[in-house]
Amino acid sequence: MTTVTKPNLATDKLxxxxxxxxxxxxxxxxxxxxxxxxxxxxxxxxxxxxxxLCVLGRPDALNREEMIEFVMSCWDEEAGGFGAHPDxxxxxxxxxxxxxxxxxxxxxxxxxxxxxxxxxxxxxQPSGVFAGDRWGETDTRFLYCAVNGLxxxxxxxxxxxxxxxxxxxxxxNYDGGFGSSVGAESHAAQVFVCVAALTxxxxxxxxxxxxxxxxxxxxxxxxxxxxxxxxxxEDVCYSFWVLSALSIxxxxxxIDAEMLSSFILSAQDPEGGGIADRPGDMVDVFHTLxxxxxxxxxxxxxxxxxxxxxxxxxxxxxxxxxxxxxQALSRRQA
Amino acid sequence: MHGIKRARLTEEEREARxxxxxxxxxxxxxxxxxxxxxKKERDWSRDAFDLTTLLLQINPEFYTIWNYRRLILLNxxxxxxxxxxxxxxxxxxxxxxxxxxxxHPKVYWIWNHRRWCLxxxxxxxxxxxxxxxxxxxxxxxDRELTVAEKMLDVDAxxxxxxxxxxxxxxxxxxxxxxxxxxxYTARKIEANFSNFxxxxxxxxxxxxxxxxxxxxxxxxxxxxxxxxxxxMYTDPNDQSVWIYHRWLVGTESSRExxxxxxxxxxxxxxxxxxxxxxxxxxxYYKRLLLNxxxxxxxxxxxxxxxxxxxxxxxxxDPARQRRYQDxxxxxxxxxxxxxxxx
Ligand SMILES: [Zn+2]
Numbered sequence: 107m108t109t110v111t112k113p114n115l116a117t118d119k120l121x122x123x124x125x126x127x128x129x130x131x132x133x134x135x136x137x138x139x140x141x142x143x144x145x146x147x148x149x150x151x152x153x154x155x156x157x158x159l160c161v162l163g164r165p166d167a168l169n170r171e172e173m174i175e176f177v178m179s180c181w182d183e184e185a186g187g188f189g190a191h192p193d194x195x196x197x198x199x200x201x202x203x204x205x206x207x208x209x210x211x212x213x214x215x216x217x218x219x220x221x222x223x224x225x226x227x228x229x230x231q232p233s234g235v236f237a238g239d240r241w242g243e244t245d246t247r248f249l250y251c252a253v254n255g256l257x258x259x260x261x262x263x264x265x266x267x268x269x270x271x272x273x274x275x276x277x278x279n280y281d282g283g284f285g286s287s288v289g290a291e292s293h294a295a296q297v298f299v300c301v302a303a304l305t306x307x308x309x310x311x312x313x314x315x316x317x318x319x320x321x322x323x324x325x326x327x328x329x330x331x332x333x334x335x336x337x338x339x340e341d342v343c344y345s346f347w348v349l350s351a352l353s354i355x356x357x358x359x360x361i362d363a364e365m366l367s368s369f370i371l372s373a374q375d376p377e378g379g380g381i382a383d384r385p386g387d388m389v390d391v392f393h394t395l396x397x398x399x400x401x402x403x404x405x406x407x408x409x410x411x412x413x414x415x416x417x418x419x420x421x422x423x424x425x426x427x428x429x430x431x432x433q434a435l436s437r438r439q440a
Numbered sequence: 441m442h443g444i445k446r447a448r449l450t451e452e453e454r455e456a457r458x459x460x461x462x463x464x465x466x467x468x469x470x471x472x473x474x475x476x477x478x479k480k481e482r483d484w485s486r487d488a489f490d491l492t493t494l495l496l497q498i499n500p501e502f503y504t505i506w507n508y509r510r511l512i513l514l515n516x517x518x519x520x521x522x523x524x525x526x527x528x529x530x531x532x533x534x535x536x537x538x539x540x541x542x543x544h545p546k547v548y549w550i551w552n553h554r555r556w557c558l559x560x561x562x563x564x565x566x567x568x569x570x571x572x573x574x575x576x577x578x579x580x581x582d583r584e585l586t587v588a589e590k591m592l593d594v595d596a597x598x599x600x601x602x603x604x605x606x607x608x609x610x611x612x613x614x615x616x617x618x619x620x621x622x623x624y625t626a627r628k629i630e631a632n633f634s635n636f637x638x639x640x641x642x643x644x645x646x647x648x649x650x651x652x653x654x655x656x657x658x659x660x661x662x663x664x665x666x667x668x669x670x671x672m673y674t675d676p677n678d679q680s681v682w683i684y685h686r687w688l689v690g691t692e693s694s695r696e697x698x699x700x701x702x703x704x705x706x707x708x709x710x711x712x713x714x715x716x717x718x719x720x721x722x723x724y725y726k727r728l729l730l731n732x733x734x735x736x737x738x739x740x741x742x743x744x745x746x747x748x749x750x751x752x753x754x755x756x757d758p759a760r761q762r763r764y765q766d767x768x769x770x771x772x773x774x775x776x777x778x779x780x781x782x
Contacts, residue, residue: 139461142468143499193476194504241507243552280643280687289606291599291640323760324679336679337634338597341442360766362759375446388444 115376117385118368120406125394126164128379129155132391148191149180153203154395156210160419161398161410165210174213177204185240186218187225197239198229202251205258209422214259223261226252234269235287245286246277250299254416257306257428271309274300282317294325294334298347302415305354305430315355322348323360330365331384341383342373342393345400350414353403356433363404363435370397405435471495472502479508484516493536500540503549510556523562527576533557534580538587545591551600555607558584574613581612589624596628596635606641619654621645626667633671636680643687664688665701672708676715689725695733698725716757723749723767730772743772 132155135141144151152173159167179192180200187196188204201222208214229237229252236248249270256262276288277300283292284300297318304312325332325348331340332348345366352358372385373393380389381397402412411420414432423429449457475495478488492509495502513533518526537554544550561580566573588605591598609616622645628638646664649655665688671681689701702725709718723746730742747768754764 137458137461137465139464139468142465142472143501145472146499146502146504189504193480195507197503239507241510241552241556243548243555279640280690281683286599286603289644290603291637293599320763321683323763326759328759335597335599336636336683357763359762360760365759377448382446383442386446388441388446390441393441 117371117374117376120371120398120401120408121374121376121379122162122164122408124376124379125374125381125398126159126162126167126379128375128389129159129391129394130167145191146194149177149188149200149203149207150190151391152176153206154391156207157412157418158391158395158398160210161395161402161412163408163410165419170211170213173207174211174216177207178216180204185225186221187239188222195239196225198226198236198248198251198255199238201225202255205255206416206418209258209426210418219259219261223256223259223264226255227264230265230269232269234266234271234273236270246274246284246296246303247286247299249273250303253303253306258416258426260426262306267307271304271307271312274304275312278312278314280317282314282319282321291335292321294322294332294344294347294351297322297351301351301354305415305432306428310354313355315357319352319355319357319360322352322355322357326361326366330362330367330369332361332366339384340369342370342381342400343383343396345370346396346403346414346417349400349403350417353414353432353434354430356431358403358433358435367401367404367406370400373397403434405437407438407440409437411437468498471498475505475508479504479511482515484512484519486517488512489517496540500544500547500550506549506553510553513560523564526560526562527564530557530561531580541591545595545598546600548600551604555604559611578612578614581608582614584608584612585616592628596632597637599637602637602641618645618649618652622649629667629671633674634678634680636683639680639684643684661688669704672705676708676712676717679717682717682721685721686724689728691728691732693728695729695736698729698732701725702729714756716753719749719753719756723753727767739772 132151156165156168156173159165177188180188180190180194182189182194182196185196187198187201189195189197190200204217205214205222208217229239229248231237231244235244235246236252237244238248252265253262253270256265274284277284277286277290277296279285279292281292283297285291285293286296290296301310301313301318304310324336325334325344327333327340329340331342332344333340334344334347349358352360370381373382373387374380374397375382375389378389380391381394382389383393398409399412399417402409403414411434412418413420413423413429414434415430416423416428420429471491471494475488475491478491489509489512492505492512495505496509513529517529534554534557537550537557540547540550541554558580561577563573564576585605585608588601588608591601592605595601621641625638625642625645628635629642646655646660650657650660668681668685668688671678672685675681685701689697702722705718705722705725709715709722712718726742726746726749729737730739730746750764750768754761757764
């Protein structure tokens, strides 16, 4: 495969229009094998794309009716939750995506809320953690999906909150961070899910703010990017996992915002749009959202505020009375 | 997608790729549709099982197909067959997931399926009262430790493999003594001091052995300090070592240990005057000293020393300067330590 010498396209600014077009075209890639191989993430991908569009200030760039129809076609009648794609099994992660999409599209009335709540609550284990589905894989990620989803539906009281907090507490390590299960190494993505879940449950007292703030700030590497664990490589998605946790702890200034902004911007594809894990890599919608989300928390001009706890546009969370005390950098003027 | 280089394709190359992929797409969607259709019909046959094998070889992330595969086993292949055959089928499953993991070491669903298979392995042969009754289980679980360790030989930071290894150690019918962990993690650390996953695992093993009284805590702490001393001098910029050091010192250390460690790190700092981690660690341990032994130390002198360390860090490590400034601005520089114990 020959590589065409690429024209020197600047990536020092956010290429908003290109990213919008990139996300709009995602559904048109049916000639691309990767499109088919990622069907098991379709509903999640729609949430990533829609949230990115909202943060970019273009919430109407995708067809609303089609999107709602697609979400509803992922309903798994037997389990009472959502799969990632029609005929795929229900799982807590796409179920959260369905809730989030329907809220962003003001279409929650389409969903059988009682059954969804029942599905989520049924996945809580005696230890307090949640399984992803009936097969029983447990992870603090699924605990966050449950807490986030139930809170958005106003039904948090139906789960055992104390047990959930107790489990998160057992996942806490001496470096201030949290792992995926009891005994597991701290990892930035797990720090995000645990800290955000504790925030929703109003139990931030569990967090050792100074130690965790220190550990999180040490994720920044000399090239400005953030890694997820000590002595690992940088990756754009960690911009969000680390920044969201820092903003909840009110410690975003503990890293160099400008260097991180430049790193995220340098991972854009200046021709096709979208953001990659690292400069020069293939873009995808996951890293596009988490790059844009990171820039929003860093106060990048022209972007819409993102709620780092729920990873949704802040207006939707505010409207439901769920805004917590997080602090992003103030929005800069262009 | 992680770590896949972006290729710039010409129009012709794009078209050629499209044509190449078209047949693959066709094959995949047909297989996928056929398998999902059988799932809807609750087809628990060997044929359907073989379809899932094909499909998962192409796409091991297709979680619904893993679920279907387990349903076929439970409702089809395991029904009315002797326990020995169930065991053999499960051992085949373990072989199949092993080759999948070699190609896709970070796919959650493969690891999950492996756990499930392992837990399904039946008791037997024989009667509950006989000593070899748990034999099949034991053989299978014993082998799993090697599997996890092989995966860690390829990628020593793979957190799936570390998690799986912990799971096996916690659940195996024939448990290994926890002290083995000290040998294993030492080997991993010696191979690479930067392997924080191994340091982390070591801290958990030691804490557990100390709590159970299976290891003399103060003596083994000293051994760890010795191990760290070597690591620090090998690469003073390696975070793993310093984070582990912070764990080892903990928040309950005596004044003597704190002061001794400060002196030891100071010696390294004298050799490497720009070592951020030496400065950071000394400033932290001095804050700890100030906070914990307030009445025994000269508060003014210590505070001044901490301030000057933070000043140097601010210049040396500008990305995190606001943190150093925040620590400096506190009413008393030691008060950031919450003294939480775990
Ligand atoms: Zn990533």
